[in-house]
Amino acid sequence: xxxxxxxxxxxxxxxxxxxxxxxxxxxxxxxxxxxxxxxxxxxxxxxxxxxxxxxxxxxxxxxxxxxxxxxxxxxxxxxxxxxxxxxxxxxxxxxxxxxxxxxxxxxxxxxxxxxxxxxxxxxxxxxxxxxxxxxxxxxxxxxxxxxxxxxxxxxxxxxxxxxxxxxxxxxxxxxxxxxxxxxxxxxxxxxxxxxxxxxxxxxxxxxxxxxxxxxxxxxxxxxxxxxxxxxxxxxxxxxxxxxxxxxxxxxxxxxxxxxxxxxxxxxxxxxxxxxxxxxxxxxxxxxxxxxxxxxxxxxxxxxxxxxxxxxxxxxxxxxxxxxxxxxxxxxxxxxxxxxxxxxxxxxxxxxxxxxxxxxxxx
Amino acid sequence: xxxxxxxxxxxxxxxxxxxxxxxxxxxxxxxxxxxxxxxxxxxxxxxxxxxxxxxxxxxxxxxxxxxxxxxxxxxxxxxxxxxxxxxxxxxxxxxxxxxxxxxxxxxxxxxxxxxxxxxxxxxxxxxxxxxxxxxxxxxxxxxxxxxxxxxxxxxxxxxxxxxxxxxxxxxxxxxxxxxxxxxxxxxxxxxxxxxxxxxxxxxxxxxxxxxxxxxxxxxxxxxxxxxxxxxxxxxxxxxxxxxxxxxxxxxxxxxxxxxxxxxxxxxxxxxxxxxxxxxxxxxxxxxxxxxxxxxxxxxxxxxxxxxxxxxxxxxxxxxxxxxxxxxxxxxxxxxxxxxxxxxxxxxxxxxxxxxxxxxxx
Numbered sequence: 001x002x003x004x005x006x007x008x009x010x011x012x013x014x015x016x017x018x019x020x021x022x023x024x025x026x027x028x029x030x031x032x033x034x035x036x037x038x039x040x041x042x043x044x045x046x047x048x049x050x051x052x053x054x055x056x057x058x059x060x061x062x063x064x065x066x067x068x069x070x071x072x073x074x075x076x077x078x079x080x081x082x083x084x085x086x087x088x089x090x091x092x093x094x095x096x097x098x099x100x101x102x103x104x105x106x107x108x109x110x111x112x113x114x115x116x117x118x119x120x121x122x123x124x125x126x127x128x129x130x131x132x133x134x135x136x137x138x139x140x141x142x143x144x145x146x147x148x149x150x151x152x153x154x155x156x157x158x159x160x161x162x163x164x165x166x167x168x169x170x171x172x173x174x175x176x177x178x179x180x181x182x183x184x185x186x187x188x189x190x191x192x193x194x195x196x197x198x199x200x201x202x203x204x205x206x207x208x209x210x211x212x213x214x215x216x217x218x219x220x221x222x223x224x225x226x227x228x229x230x231x232x233x234x235x236x237x238x239x240x241x242x243x244x245x246x247x248x249x250x251x252x253x254x255x256x257x258x259x260x261x262x263x264x265x266x267x268x269x270x271x272x273x274x275x276x277x278x279x280x281x282x283x284x285x286x287x288x289x290x291x292x293x294x295x296x297x298x299x300x301x302x303x304x305x306x307x308x309x310x311x312x313x314x315x316x317x318x319x320x321x322x323x324x325x326x327x328x329x330x331x332x333x334x335x336x337x338x339x340x341x342x343x344x345x346x347x348x349x350x351x352x353x354x355x356x357x358x359x360x361x362x
Numbered sequence: 363x364x365x366x367x368x369x370x371x372x373x374x375x376x377x378x379x380x381x382x383x384x385x386x387x388x389x390x391x392x393x394x395x396x397x398x399x400x401x402x403x404x405x406x407x408x409x410x411x412x413x414x415x416x417x418x419x420x421x422x423x424x425x426x427x428x429x430x431x432x433x434x435x436x437x438x439x440x441x442x443x444x445x446x447x448x449x450x451x452x453x454x455x456x457x458x459x460x461x462x463x464x465x466x467x468x469x470x471x472x473x474x475x476x477x478x479x480x481x482x483x484x485x486x487x488x489x490x491x492x493x494x495x496x497x498x499x500x501x502x503x504x505x506x507x508x509x510x511x512x513x514x515x516x517x518x519x520x521x522x523x524x525x526x527x528x529x530x531x532x533x534x535x536x537x538x539x540x541x542x543x544x545x546x547x548x549x550x551x552x553x554x555x556x557x558x559x560x561x562x563x564x565x566x567x568x569x570x571x572x573x574x575x576x577x578x579x580x581x582x583x584x585x586x587x588x589x590x591x592x593x594x595x596x597x598x599x600x601x602x603x604x605x606x607x608x609x610x611x612x613x614x615x616x617x618x619x620x621x622x623x624x625x626x627x628x629x630x631x632x633x634x635x636x637x638x639x640x641x642x643x644x645x646x647x648x649x650x651x652x653x654x655x656x657x658x659x660x661x662x663x664x665x666x667x668x669x670x671x672x673x674x675x676x677x678x679x680x681x682x683x684x685x686x687x688x689x690x691x692x693x694x695x696x697x698x699x700x701x702x703x704x705x706x707x708x709x710x711x712x713x714x715x716x717x718x719x720x721x722x723x
Binding site for chain 2: 065066071073075079083098
């Protein structure tokens with residue numbers, strides 16, 4: 001009686017969910033790894049959620065949960081959302097990958113969309129990502145011009161291909177405009193931890209780095225750079241995931257903005273009209289998913305023009321940031337002259353390009 | 363005038379009544395907090411405390427989840443409580459939990475892909491040994507060099523977190539995982555998996571171990587010489603010395619037991635609910651268990667109840683977050699209030715409140 005199996009309640013919930021859909025309201029769930037107020041990654045996903053609400057008004061109801069750790073807790077949160085009648089659930093961190101697929105198996109009528117992952121074990125799981133490396137190419141170019149110490153710092157989260165793409169893309173383009181540039185990478189093993197991110201930024205600044213990039217979600221590195229500048233330093237940063245315009249015009253001199261709104265609005269619409277299907281979406285500048293935020297007046301006009309030309313070239317498809325010749329760190333050939341990296345080569349990238357110092361943690 | 367008068371011995375009644383009072387006060391203060399945030403306080407409290415247990419739509423899933431969430435908390439808190447009673451403060455259960463999971467997983471994965479039934483028991487032993495060994499570092503340093511076990515055990519948590527990171531991106535990484543961090547799936551490999559023992563109950567080996575630990579601790583503390591020594595050392599260290607309690611042995615025992623239980627909790631978690639070694643696999647159980655131990659008055663039965671209550675606030679808190687759009691920070695503040703009020707009203711068990719002027723002798 002009371003100890004009915006999970007499947008029974010799942011079936012019941014699926015019935016309720018269908019009932020809800022019949023009343024013309026689509027419930028959309030979001031699972032966030034950080035707080036919606038992080039000013040970065042999660043904030044942008046939440047902006048996407050609000051865009052869904054704005055686009056469909058009364059026809060959608062959105063629910064979300066923030067600060068969900070990437071572990072067993074995420075599986076429970078997703079299950080509860082599915083039980084609450086969600087028709088589609090966006091799980092917005094890499095570490096939710098296995099949990100998303102496990103919950104999807106139990107709720108075949110609920111659609112799941114996992115950000116930045118690659119596992120689609122069931123027909124109701126789709127994955128999506130953005131070509132952040134396109135934005136990295138642009139800020140790498142700006143960084144190469146802006147550094148005076150020729151030391152660029154990079155606060156990296158986890159040594160996964162997505163992050164390594166970003167490091168390589170920004171280093172290649174910084175090196176192109178400044179052959180003497182060096183890049184120091186600090187691995188913090190977290191997506192969101194303001195204290196660790198600030199420590200990493202301060203360590204980099206103390207080592208003479210004057211341009212910092214980050215692949216973490218908080219504004220702490222921006223604040224650390226601002227403090228250094230107030231103490232007479234000259235350090236520049238780039239907004240990450242979100243514009244972080246509070247720190248403009250300096251230290252923040254540009255930003256890579258993830259705009260998930262077009263994708264979320266499109267996919268929720270597909271659920272509404274019944275055309276949703278599994279797949280992998282990897283949009284970038286052409287789709288409007290990766291946007292470079294305002295480049296401030298700290299950046300010389302010529303550099304700004306160069307960056308804008310690159311944005312235009314990537315957007316119209318005439319330039320791919322990973323175009324050969326590109327060598328690996330060990331000197332072997334990654335891409336021959338004129339060769340363009342395939343998506344498979346990008347999503348399995350597990351090496352540094354030539355000129356990088358240090359090793360990817362193993 | 364209100365003043366406090368120390369009781370000759372802690373009040374029995376208040377010792378049992380204060381946790382209940384603390385929960386009630388938390389509900390009141392939490393209700394005010396939720397009201398300020400513009401939510402219906404009654405609905406919020408009901409969502410946190412009632413819906414996970416009795417809501418027709420959710421409870422079928424969340425009731426078993428209470429056990430899943432409470433299991434590791436109880437297992438760890440039981441170990442901690444024995445040390446705390448003796449005045450030995452192991453704050454690093456989180457690290458022992460991680461190292462236990464790592465040791466168990468490594469021992470199992472070394473034999474991958476064997477299907478021997480002995481693998482899981484061996485991993486359990488390795489997990490307990492891993493946690494025990496990690497706790498032996500502060501224990502031996504304390505015995506030999508009189509270092510402070512609070513600091514040493516706490517700082518070793520950060521060392522363990524880095525070990526975990528290096529394991530998941532390096533030496534335990536799934537060779538077939540396409541370069542992504544994380545070990546092979548332990549829950550997906552039959553020989554190492556710790557599944558639900560009865561479908562739909564949430565009961566897995568870790569929960570069973572938690573219950574066994576409760577009984578074990580109850581027997582040791584009330585019937586065994588070790589329990590007597592622990593209580594004596596905590597209440598009257600000098601008297602304990604005269605009674606023949608060897609302080610070094612007690613430190614080694616208490617830290618060893620709590621480390622081994624934390625290691626076990628980690629192993630059961632990594633082979634069951636978590637399923638694999640991953641960078642963020644530790645979810646703070648080791649720290650939350652400290653709250654559970656105190657909420658349960660360091661008493662085995664109390665810890666059992668406190669673990670369930672804590673699990674309830676977690677699961678109910680999650681429900682409240684997306685059903686009522688309460689911010690996560692409000693839920694954390696709510697959980698924090700619980701410990702705050704518990705420690706606050708603790709004064710009632712040790713002191714008597716007197717209203718009126720002090721009598722002059």
